[in-house]
Amino acid sequence: xxxxxxxxxxxxxxxxxxxxxxxxxxxxxxxxxxxxxxxxxxxxxxxxxxxxxxxxxxxxxxxxxxxxxxxxxxxxxxxxxxxxxxxxxxxxxxxxxxxxxxxxxxxxxxxxxxxxxxxxxxxxxxxx
Numbered sequence: 699x700x701x702x703x704x705x706x707x708x709x710x711x712x713x714x715x716x717x718x719x720x721x722x723x724x725x726x727x728x729x730x731x732x733x734x735x736x737x738x739x740x741x742x743x744x745x746x747x748x749x750x751x752x753x754x755x756x757x758x759x760x761x762x763x764x765x766x767x768x769x770x771x772x773x774x775x776x777x778x779x780x781x782x783x784x785x786x787x788x789x790x791x792x793x794x795x796x797x798x799x800x801x802x803x804x805x806x807x808x809x810x811x812x813x814x815x816x817x818x819x820x821x822x823x824x825x826x
Contacts (some may be wrong), residue, residue: 705755706785707778712780713738714748715757724761746790 707715717733718725725733727745734740749769752758758769796806802808808816 705757706782707752707755707757710738711748711757713751714745714752715771715773715778716775718758718769718771724759724770726766726768728767 714730717730721729721733727742727749730749731740731742731745734745749760750759753760753769757771757773761768761771783795787793787795787798791801799808804821
Protein backbone atom coordinates (compact mmCIF):
# COMPACT_ATOMS: atom_id res chain seq x y z
CA UNK A 699 0.00 0.00 0.00
CA UNK A 700 1.33 3.44 -0.83
CA UNK A 701 1.96 5.71 2.11
CA UNK A 702 0.55 8.70 0.22
CA UNK A 703 -2.73 6.92 -0.52
CA UNK A 704 -5.05 5.97 2.30
CA UNK A 705 -7.72 3.32 1.88
CA UNK A 706 -10.35 3.20 4.59
CA UNK A 707 -11.43 -0.35 5.36
CA UNK A 708 -15.04 -1.44 5.78
CA UNK A 709 -15.83 -2.68 9.31
CA UNK A 710 -15.71 -6.36 8.33
CA UNK A 711 -12.25 -6.07 6.79
CA UNK A 712 -11.06 -4.01 9.73
CA UNK A 713 -12.20 -6.74 12.13
CA UNK A 714 -10.05 -9.24 10.21
CA UNK A 715 -7.08 -6.86 10.26
CA UNK A 716 -7.47 -6.33 14.00
CA UNK A 717 -7.41 -10.10 14.52
CA UNK A 718 -4.22 -10.31 12.46
CA UNK A 719 -2.58 -7.43 14.31
CA UNK A 720 -3.50 -8.99 17.63
CA UNK A 721 -2.14 -12.39 16.58
CA UNK A 722 1.30 -10.97 15.92
CA UNK A 723 2.18 -13.76 13.48
CA UNK A 724 0.82 -15.14 10.20
CA UNK A 725 -2.52 -16.93 10.54
CA UNK A 726 -4.56 -19.38 8.52
CA UNK A 727 -8.15 -18.41 7.70
CA UNK A 728 -9.45 -21.07 10.12
CA UNK A 729 -7.39 -19.53 12.94
CA UNK A 730 -8.87 -16.11 12.19
CA UNK A 731 -12.36 -17.58 12.16
CA UNK A 732 -11.70 -18.95 15.64
CA UNK A 733 -10.23 -15.64 16.84
CA UNK A 734 -13.30 -13.75 15.64
CA UNK A 735 -15.79 -16.22 17.13
CA UNK A 736 -18.15 -14.35 19.43
CA UNK A 737 -17.50 -11.02 17.71
CA UNK A 738 -18.56 -12.14 14.26
CA UNK A 739 -20.43 -15.30 13.34
CA UNK A 740 -18.93 -15.86 9.91
CA UNK A 741 -18.26 -18.93 7.84
CA UNK A 742 -14.79 -19.90 6.70
CA UNK A 743 -15.67 -18.85 3.14
CA UNK A 744 -16.55 -15.34 4.39
CA UNK A 745 -13.14 -15.03 6.07
CA UNK A 746 -11.46 -16.23 2.88
CA UNK A 747 -13.32 -13.64 0.78
CA UNK A 748 -12.35 -10.86 3.19
CA UNK A 749 -8.71 -11.98 3.18
CA UNK A 750 -8.70 -12.04 -0.63
CA UNK A 751 -10.01 -8.46 -0.68
CA UNK A 752 -7.41 -7.37 1.87
CA UNK A 753 -4.68 -9.03 -0.18
CA UNK A 754 -5.85 -7.31 -3.36
CA UNK A 755 -5.80 -3.95 -1.54
CA UNK A 756 -2.27 -4.60 -0.25
CA UNK A 757 -3.19 -4.83 3.42
CA UNK A 758 -2.09 -8.44 3.90
CA UNK A 759 0.60 -10.72 2.55
CA UNK A 760 -0.05 -14.32 1.58
CA UNK A 761 2.38 -17.18 1.99
CA UNK A 762 1.86 -20.87 1.38
CA UNK A 763 3.34 -23.64 3.49
CA UNK A 764 2.56 -27.19 2.51
CA UNK A 765 -1.13 -26.97 1.67
CA UNK A 766 -2.00 -24.06 3.99
CA UNK A 767 -2.34 -20.37 3.21
CA UNK A 768 -1.03 -17.97 5.83
CA UNK A 769 -1.91 -14.29 6.00
CA UNK A 770 0.02 -11.54 7.75
CA UNK A 771 -0.46 -7.76 7.95
CA UNK A 772 1.37 -5.80 5.27
CA UNK A 773 0.30 -2.55 6.98
CA UNK A 774 0.98 -1.91 10.65
CA UNK A 775 -1.84 -1.07 13.00
CA UNK A 776 -0.13 2.23 13.82
CA UNK A 777 0.16 3.21 10.13
CA UNK A 778 -3.51 2.40 9.58
CA UNK A 779 -4.55 4.32 12.70
CA UNK A 780 -2.61 7.40 11.57
CA UNK A 781 -4.19 7.25 8.10
CA UNK A 782 -7.67 6.76 9.52
CA UNK A 783 -7.18 9.68 11.91
CA UNK A 784 -5.96 11.98 9.13
CA UNK A 785 -8.88 10.96 6.95
CA UNK A 786 -11.40 11.52 9.75
CA UNK A 787 -9.93 14.92 10.60
CA UNK A 788 -10.09 16.01 6.95
CA UNK A 789 -13.60 14.63 6.29
CA UNK A 790 -15.29 15.75 9.47
CA UNK A 791 -13.37 18.86 10.52
CA UNK A 792 -11.74 20.20 7.36
CA UNK A 793 -8.34 19.32 8.82
CA UNK A 794 -8.89 21.59 11.83
CA UNK A 795 -7.72 20.19 15.15
CA UNK A 796 -9.42 23.14 16.87
CA UNK A 797 -12.74 22.08 15.35
CA UNK A 798 -12.23 18.50 16.54
CA UNK A 799 -11.35 19.60 20.07
CA UNK A 800 -14.33 21.98 20.21
CA UNK A 801 -16.64 19.14 19.12
CA UNK A 802 -15.24 16.85 21.82
CA UNK A 803 -15.71 19.50 24.50
CA UNK A 804 -19.23 20.35 23.31
CA UNK A 805 -20.42 16.74 23.44
CA UNK A 806 -18.82 16.07 26.85
CA UNK A 807 -16.55 13.59 25.10
CA UNK A 808 -13.50 14.82 26.94
CA UNK A 809 -12.84 14.62 30.66
CA UNK A 810 -10.56 16.64 32.93
CA UNK A 811 -8.13 13.69 32.96
CA UNK A 812 -8.21 13.64 29.15
CA UNK A 813 -7.39 17.35 29.11
CA UNK A 814 -4.43 16.79 31.44
CA UNK A 815 -3.14 13.99 29.20
CA UNK A 816 -3.58 16.12 26.08
CA UNK A 817 -1.73 18.99 27.75
CA UNK A 818 1.14 16.63 28.58
CA UNK A 819 1.25 15.33 25.00
CA UNK A 820 1.29 18.87 23.62
CA UNK A 821 3.99 19.93 26.07
CA UNK A 822 6.10 16.96 25.04
CA UNK A 823 5.54 17.80 21.34
CA UNK A 824 6.73 21.37 21.94
CA UNK A 825 9.98 20.05 23.39
CA UNK A 826 10.78 17.88 20.35
